[in-house]
Amino acid sequence: MYEHDITLTVNGATEELTVESRTLLVHALRDRLDYTGPNVGCESGKCGACTVHLDGDAVKSCTLLAVQADGSDVTTVEGMAEGGADSDADALHPIQRAFHEEHGLQCGYCTPGMVMTAAQVLEEEPDPSREAIRASLKGNICRCTGYHNVVNAVESAADSLRNLDPSTAGGE
Amino acid sequence: MSDARDGRADDARTVGGEESDGSTSGDRLVGRGIDRREDAELLTGRATYTDDISSDAAHLAFVRSSVGHGRIESIDASEAEEMGGVLGVYAWADLDASPSPGVLPIRTESLDCEVPGHPVLARERVRYEGQPVAAVVAEDRYVARDAVEAVDVEYESLPAVVDPAEATADGAPTLYETAPDNVALDAELGDAAATEEAFSAADRVVELELVNNRLIASALEPRAALARYDADTERFTVEMTSQSPHGHRGKLAETLGVSESRVRVIVPRVGGGFGHKGHHHPGEAMAAWCARELGRPVKWTATRSENYREGAHARDHRTSAELAVDDDGTVRGLRVDTRAAVGGYGLGGGASMPGWYGRLLSSQYRIPAIHCRTRAVFTNTAPVHSYRGAGRPEAIYVTERLMDAAADELGVDPVGLRRRNLIAPEEFPYETAVGASYDSGDYETALDEVLDAIGYDELRERAGEPGDDGRYRGVSVACFTESTGGGFERGVVRVRRDGSVAVYAGTHSHGQGHETTYAQLVADELGVPYDDVEVVEGDTDDTPDGTGTFGSRSTVTGGSAVVESARDVLRAARGVAADRLGVDAADVVSEAGEFRVVGRPERSVSFADAARAAETTDDGASEKGEGDGVAFEASTRYEPDGTAYAFGTHAALVAVDGETGAVEIERYVAVDDCGERVNPTIVEGQVHGGVAQGIGQARSEGAAYDDDGRLLTDSMLSYALPRATSLPDIETRATVTPSPRNPIGAKGIGEAGTIAAPPTVVNAVVDALSPFGIEHVDMPLTEENVLDAIRTAEDEV
Numbered sequence: 001m002y003e004h005d006i007t008l009t010v011n012g013a014t015e016e017l018t019v020e021s022r023t024l025l026v027h028a029l030r031d032r033l034d035y036t037g038p039n040v041g042c043e044s045g046k047c048g049a050c051t052v053h054l055d056g057d058a059v060k061s062c063t064l065l066a067v068q069a070d071g072s073d074v075t076t077v078e079g080m081a082e083g084g085a086d087s088d089a090d091a092l093h094p095i096q097r098a099f100h101e102e103h104g105l106q107c108g109y110c111t112p113g114m115v116m117t118a119a120q121v122l123e124e125e126p127d128p129s130r131e132a133i134r135a136s137l138k139g140n141i142c143r144c145t146g147y148h149n150v151v152n153a154v155e156s157a158a159d160s161l162r163n164l165d166p167s168t169a170g171g172e
Numbered sequence: 173m174s175d176a177r178d179g180r181a182d183d184a185r186t187v188g189g190e191e192s193d194g195s196t197s198g199d200r201l202v203g204r205g206i207d208r209r210e211d212a213e214l215l216t217g218r219a220t221y222t223d224d225i226s227s228d229a230a231h232l233a234f235v236r237s238s239v240g241h242g243r244i245e246s247i248d249a250s251e252a253e254e255m256g257g258v259l260g261v262y263a264w265a266d267l268d269a270s271p272s273p274g275v276l277p278i279r280t281e282s283l284d285c286e287v288p289g290h291p292v293l294a295r296e297r298v299r300y301e302g303q304p305v306a307a308v309v310a311e312d313r314y315v316a317r318d319a320v321e322a323v324d325v326e327y328e329s330l331p332a333v334v335d336p337a338e339a340t341a342d343g344a345p346t347l348y349e350t351a352p353d354n355v356a357l358d359a360e361l362g363d364a365a366a367t368e369e370a371f372s373a374a375d376r377v378v379e380l381e382l383v384n385n386r387l388i389a390s391a392l393e394p395r396a397a398l399a400r401y402d403a404d405t406e407r408f409t410v411e412m413t414s415q416s417p418h419g420h421r422g423k424l425a426e427t428l429g430v431s432e433s434r435v436r437v438i439v440p441r442v443g444g445g446f447g448h449k450g451h452h453h454p455g456e457a458m459a460a461w462c463a464r465e466l467g468r469p470v471k472w473t474a475t476r477s478e479n480y481r482e483g484a485h486a487r488d489h490r491t492s493a494e495l496a497v498d499d500d501g502t503v504r505g506l507r508v509d510t511r512a513a514v515g516g517y518g519l520g521g522g523a524s525m526p527g528w529y530g531r532l533l534s535s536q537y538r539i540p541a542i543h544c545r546t547r548a549v550f551t552n553t554a555p556v557h558s559y560r561g562a563g564r565p566e567a568i569y570v571t572e573r574l575m576d577a578a579a580d581e582l583g584v585d586p587v588g589l590r591r592r593n594l595i596a597p598e599e600f601p602y603e604t605a606v607g608a609s610y611d612s613g614d615y616e617t618a619l620d621e622v623l624d625a626i627g628y629d630e631l632r633e634r635a636g637e638p639g640d641d642g643r644y645r646g647v648s649v650a651c652f653t654e655s656t657g658g659g660f661e662r663g664v665v666r667v668r669r670d671g672s673v674a675v676y677a678g679t680h681s682h683g684q685g686h687e688t689t690y691a692q693l694v695a696d697e698l699g700v701p702y703d704d705v706e707v708v709e710g711d712t713d714d715t716p717d718g719t720g721t722f723g724s725r726s727t728v729t730g731g732s733a734v735v736e737s738a739r740d741v742l743r744a745a746r747g748v749a750a751d752r753l754g755v756d757a758a759d760v761v762s763e764a765g766e767f768r769v770v771g772r773p774e775r776s777v778s779f780a781d782a783a784r785a786a787e788t789t790d791d792g793a794s795e796k797g798e799g800d801g802v803a804f805e806a807s808t809r810y811e812p813d814g815t816a817y818a819f820g821t822h823a824a825l826v827a828v829d830g831e832t833g834a835v836e837i838e839r840y841v842a843v844d845d846c847g848e849r850v851n852p853t854i855v856e857g858q859v860h861g862g863v864a865q866g867i868g869q870a871r872s873e874g875a876a877y878d879d880d881g882r883l884l885t886d887s888m889l890s891y892a893l894p895r896a897t898s899l900p901d902i903e904t905r906a907t908v909t910p911s912p913r914n915p916i917g918a919k920g921i922g923e924a925g926t927i928a929a930p931p932t933v934v935n936a937v938v939d940a941l942s943p944f945g946i947e948h949v950d951m952p953l954t955e956e957n958v959l960d961a962i963r964t965a966e967d968e969v
Contacts, residue, residue, distance in 0.1 A: 022314065031313075036224035037217020039443065041392045042476045046888035049392055077217040085218040089211065096215040100207055103853045106683030106861065108214030109392040109443025115215065130901070137896040141888065143392050143444050144683050145857060146864030146925075147896040 006070035010035060011079030019066040026050040028066035029076060037077035037085070037112040041141070048140030051113035052076045058120040060113075060139070077112035080119070094160040095119055095153075104153030106144035113140050118154045126162050130155065199764070201692040201702055202916075205853030208688045210681070219441045222396040222413050222473070229398055229469035230259055232459050233316035235306035235323045236481060237298035240332035240552040240881015241345065241516075244296055244325060247306055252322040257315040259466055261323065262307045262458075264293045272429040272461055276452050278517070282524040283548075284358055285351040290517035290555065292427065292454045292461070298327070299347055299516030300554050301882050302481025304454045309462050309470055332552035332881035336513040337490040339549045347516065347550040356514050356523045357548040361530035362606050367543035370505030374496035378578045383950040384566045386488035386513065386875040387868075388885070389559045390893055391682075393443020394474040397456035399463040406430075408460050411438045415445040415680055416720025421712045423452035423520070428460055435460075439710035442682035446865070447558040449682070450722045451484050451519050480886045483554030484522065485875055488513040489566050495574040496541075501584060501592045505541040506533060506605075508570055514548050515555035522557035523548055529563035534604035535571040536615045536651040536819060537593040542605040552881035558722065560865055561926040564654055572650040572931035576938065577947060586935070587628065590651055591619065608655065610817045611913050613845070615651065618821045618907045622649060622843040625905055626823040635939055643827040643836075646940025650931035654818040656846075656920025657728030657913075660811040662716035665694060665737040667745070667804040671780030673698060673705045675737075678718010679730035680709050683861075684922065685854045686726060690734050692850055693916070697738035698745075699765035700779055716807060724818065724920025727850060732914045733810035739915075740806035748785050749777040816911035818919035820844035822863070822928040826936040830944075833959030835871065835937055837900045842928065845907040846921040852906070855921050860902045862925020868894040869926070870933035874952045892952075945969070 002021045007014065010033060017032050029035040029052070038061050041047035045063040052061045053075040080096060081087035089100060095118050098104065105111040114137065121128065121136040128136065133154045134147065142150060213219040235247075249261040267274030278289035294305045306323050310316035331345040338344055339354040346352055371377060397412035408428065414420045414437065421437045428435070442449060459472040474482075489512045496505035512526035530544035579586035594615045595602050602610040623629070631647040638644050664676040675690050691705040698705075709715055718730065742762060749767035750757040753775055760767045767782060769775040777785075786803035825839040842859050849855045872892035876884040885891040910917030930951060937953050938946060944965040949957060 020314070027313075030224070034226060035217070036220070039221065039393065040223070040473075041394070041443075042888045044476065044887050044889055047392060047476075077215070081216055085216045087212065087216050089207070089209075092212065092215060099215055100211040103205075103208065103857050105211060105214055106685075106857055107392070107442065107444040108210070108219055108683070109221065111214055112217050134896040141392060141893055141895065143390055143446070143865070143893065144861045146860035146862075146894075146902055147899055148860045148864075148902045149857060151896065151901075 004067045006067055008069055009073045011075055021065065021067060023066045024062055025064040025066045025069050026061035029061060035076045035078055039109050039112060041109065046141065047110070048113040048117060049110050051116040051140065053116060053120065058117050077115050080115060094164065095157040098153040098157035098160060102149050102153040102156055104145060104149040110140060110142045114142065114150060118157060121154065122158050122161055127158055200696050202696050202850050205851055206688065206692065208685045208854070210685060210687050221393055221441045221443055222398060222411055225398050225411060225440065227398060227469050227471070229471035230309045230311060230466065231313040231316040232307060232309050232462055232470050232472040233320045234304040234478065235308065235320050235325060236478070237294065237301055237303040237305050239298060239327045239329050240301045241330040242298050242327035243330065244294060244298065244305065245328055246326045248324040249306060252308060252319040255315065255319050255322060257311040258319045259309045259311065260462065261319065262293065264291060264295050267293055267461065273427060275427065276454065276457065276519060277423060277426045279521045279524065282527060283356050285348065285356060287348050287350055287356065287518060290519055292457050300552055302554060303516065307458050307462065309466060332879065334551050334553050334877040334879065334881050336488060336511040336549040336551055339551050340511055340547065347552065351550060354550045355547050356518060356550055357527055359527045359546045362543040363541060364543045367505050367507050367541040370541040371496040371507065374504040375499045376497055376581060378495045378497065378574060378581050380493050380573055380577055380948055382491040382493060382570060382573060384487045384489035384491065384569060385869060385873065385951045387486040387559060387873050388480055388875050388891055389446040389448035389486060391444030391446055391448055394476055394479045395449060395453060395455055396473040397459045398469060398471045399459040400469045401464040403467065407434050407436065408463070409436045409438065410456055410460055411440060412456050413442050413449050414439045415450040415682060415722050417680055417710055417712050418678055418717050419450065419720050420452060420456065424457060424460060427452070427457040437712045439680055445682045446560045447562060447722055448484060450720060451522065451557050453482065476888060477886045480891060481554060481883055483515060484519055484557035485515065485554045486556060486559030487566060488556055491570055493570045493574055495578050497578045497582065499582065501582060501589050503537055503539050503593045506539050506571065508533060508544040511547045511549050513551045513553060513556050515551060515553045517555050519555045519557050522555055525558055525563060529567045530606050531608045532564050532567040532653060532655060533571055533606050534608065535568055536595060536653055538595050539605055544606065553877055560862065561923045562723065564923065565927045565930060568652045568927050569931050573934065576935045580947065585632065587623065587649055590649070591616065609814060610653065611814060611911050612909050613817065613819050614907065614909050615819060618819065618843045618845055619649070619651065621905055621907060622821045622823045622841055625841045625843065625903060626825060626839060628823065631825055643829050644940040644943065646826045646828065646936040646938070648932055648935035648939055649821055649823045650928055650935055651821045652819060652927045654724060654920065654924055654927055655815045656724035656818050657812050657816045658723060658725060659719040659729060660809055661718050661730040661733040662807060662809050663730060663733030663737045664716050664805065664807045665734060665741050666802055667741055667783050668801050669783050669786065669803045671700065671704060671783045673700055675705060675707045675734050676715045677707065677709050677730050677734055678716050679721045679726045681721065684721065684726060685851065689727060689850050689854060690731060693731055693735050694738045697735055698742055698779060699762055724922040727916065727918045728816050728914055728920050729810060729812055731850065731916055731918065732812065733808045735915050736808040736810055737806040740808065741804045744804045745779055745782040748782040752777045752785055813913045816847065816913050816919040818846045818921060818924055820924055820928060822932040824932045824936040826933070826940055828937055828940040828958065830962060833955035833962065835953050835958060837867065837933065839903065840900050841903045842925065843905045843907060844921060844924050845909050847908065847910045847919040848917040849906065849908070850916065850918065856904050858921045859904050859925050862923055863902050863929045864894050864899055866926040866929025867899060867933055870930045870951050870953055871898065872952050872954060
């Protein structure tokens with residue numbers, strides 16, 4: 001079995017570790033580095049619960065090998081709020097807060113992936129329609145909410161983020 | 173009386189049922205959709221699910237049967253045992269030689285045959301593909317899976333049968349010699365003679381042959397367990413994915429052959445259950461057994477495919493159904509004969525579960541005679557057990573499909589036919605012909621509400637004709653009832669001398685928000701700040717024995733238990749306050765955390781002061797002495813005064829493309845009545861999720877086996893769960909008819925959507941296809957199935 005020394009920057013912290021060639025990124029994050037926010041739901045890239053940002057792009061960390069991420073910046077859901085994973089309800093990232101206020105989560109297992117996907121969606125399209133939001137979440141399965149309140153949350157987060165960011169406030 | 177209102181309303185309302193003990197409503201929390209206190213840890217990733225628990229645990233993985241039915245000829249584990257990092261490889265012989273029975277308990281008392289329970293590892297026979305045959309424990313999860321691949325099992329294949337109707341045919345392969353016809357249970361419900369009479373006398377009989385498709389619960393978190401064994405105390409501690417911590421404690425004790433006091437079950441955050449995590453499966457039992465065998469913690473986390481292959485699966489009925497109806501639309505009788513798959517083994521009470529189904533067949537209607545025959549049938553498939561709805565969706569589907577078929581036969585509007593047969597508000601409590609005692613209801617108000625919301629009359633006129641886009645529109649309603657809140661729960665309310673309150677319950681929240689809901693209930697009862705109330709669930713050493721969270725029962729039963737305890741605590745606190753005020757307890761009222769003398773409101777003692785003064789009295793709730801910090805404590809074993817029957821009416825507008833068979837749900841409206849809504853936002857979330865799963869059954873989901881018993885839908889690539897793009901916005905409205913059978917006035921809501929959505933969607937699609945002369949299409953309504961129905965109908969013309 002080949003082993004590799006890799007370096008990941010996870011939520012701003014530099015992490016050096018040795019992984020096997022076959023070690024999945026999600027297992028490196030969870031089992032080796034204790035970032036248990038990304039969850040494993042399907043191991044086939046269908047459910048999206050393991051979604052993280054790799055150099056700014058939302059990726060499913062169960063479909064990547066850890067060695068492929070060598071040298072990359074990884075952001076997990078633990079890195080979203082300014083206060084990190086210890087943030088209470090008053091200190092959440094605007095997207096997390098919108099999920100909270102819109103009851104966009106129930107069991108919470110898909111939620112880290114939903115939040116990370118939504119973050120990229122809103123980065124690319126600050127004012128998406130409901131249909132566009134639904135299309136962008138197609139790769140993230142939620143079994144609890146029926147997506148209704150998830151879509152509401154992303155809509156509401158889009159409003160908050162636009163109001164925060166003067167360059168996009170008010171849309172076109 | 174009911175009142176219809178927008179489900180989003182978050183106005184404070186007085187709860188129904190029994191009056192609270194001396195407390196008057198101030199700013200009540202009950203009835204407000206406050207944000208959940210569970211959310212922050214789930215949103216930030218710091219929540220701990222079972223697989224998140226870090227430890228030095230070894231990892232367990234299973235070798236599973238590759239055949240649907242067969243005999244094990246040999247198991248060769250020599251290569252696996254030699255692999256570096258492998259700690260042990262086990263088969264049935266190892267379990268058999270140990271002090272543990274190693275067989276998951278089965279409840280056979282209601283069955284017609286004696287059959288063994290599910291062995292944790294297969295004995296000489298395997299009865300479904302995916303059945304655990306051997307277990308491997310290794311230092312890491314990758315090595316464990318390598319070792320699984322290295323175990324060589326030889327099978328003698330036996331003929332398999334996977335369809336419950338085919339399994340009862342002459343000459344079908346037999347799974348158990350004690351059940352030669354594969355029938356585990358042959359149950360009758362209702363009066364056969366009276367039903368026969370009703371059918372003879374009726375003007376018409378409408379018949380349908382129905383398939384209720386096999387489903388997989390698909391909680392997003394796979395099942396997992398982390399087991400430890402303490403040799404000094406001879407005690408197991410199992411942290412696991414469970415809906416029923418105490419239920420799993422009892423079942424694990426039985427499988428391991430130890431007393432319940434030797435098992436502690438701790439349930440951390442759970443990523444969805446839907447029934448599936450209420451059952452006892454081999455994984456947690458084998459992890460515990462291995463932890464004792466190896467003397468170190470053992471973790472087991474199922475892969476998605478393993479979860480799908482070992483089940484439990486759900487539904488899977490083949491049903492013949494008939495409705496006797498007069499020309500004026502009066503329903504006279506209902507007759508049902510259904511065969512329901514059990515799978516290869518009965519799990520717990522799973523084999524007798526189909527026997528519960530008949531109780532809901534009356535739906536919302538006055539049906540004078542009903543007869544139901546239910547056969548539970550062994551098949552070479554994963555075991556079948558309760559999944560969100562558990563028998564109720566199957567029953568309501570039959571009745572609601574028949575109502576539409578009867579309307580079609582009579583040439584009348586399906587809404588009018590339903591309205592004519594609805595049980596009226598003044599008829600409650602109402603005893604149905606299948607022995608259900610409905611507590612309260614105002615069915616017509618819910619029906620009118622949904623018709624208004626969707627604009628039924630206008631849509632009715634457009635239905636059946638292709639629109640401008642060439643698609644056919646269909647509109648539907650389906651009515652339903654739902655039995656909720658069975659069994660008992662215990663709830664403990666403990667007030668510390670600093671005034672803080674802890675609530676301990678035997679239920680378990682895995683998305684339902686009990687920490688929020690129970691705190692709302694108790695804060696209101698005691699008049700203390702919401703933030704002062706903590707809710708604890710999920711550790712059998714810390715919480716009172718409970719039944720668990722399933723069957724839409726937690727608020728009704730668990731919530732009532734904590735409310736009763738809170739009332740006992742309040743009574744004790746009022747006694748202390750009365751002492752301090754020097755008056756009789758009867759002269760003291762509780763108001764927003766203050767005890768006041770009647771008529772002299774300036775004389776008061778706060779709840780917190782009463783807690784501090786508690787050692788001076790021994791009134792009421794069990795009071796702890798000074799030193800342990802507990803001021804008041806009460807424990808209640810609560811069992812409702814009968815079942816609370818939730819109800820509602822859902823409606824859908826669909827568009828069907830006659831060229832491709834594609835179905836689009838353009839609108840979906842749910843009117844639900846679950847009595848008092850403690851947290852309307854959480855209630856609506858339950859409706860959304862239930863409807864989504866019900867639409868999943870109607871539109872896309874279906875577990876499929878080939879004839880040899882191999883599961884074709886063994887991953888999320890092939891088992892089609894609803895996605896954000898395949899569901900519509902789900903419009904919700906509420907009517908409120910409190911239940912008189914519990915102190916909250918609540919009825920359960922967890923499963924309503926899974927019951928209502930399948931007939932709502934199928935009725936709408938069949939309505940859309942009426943120009944083709946199509947009278948029924950079986951679920952799931954995939955493009956292929958719909959197009960097949962259209963082609964078949966066109967060929968027959």
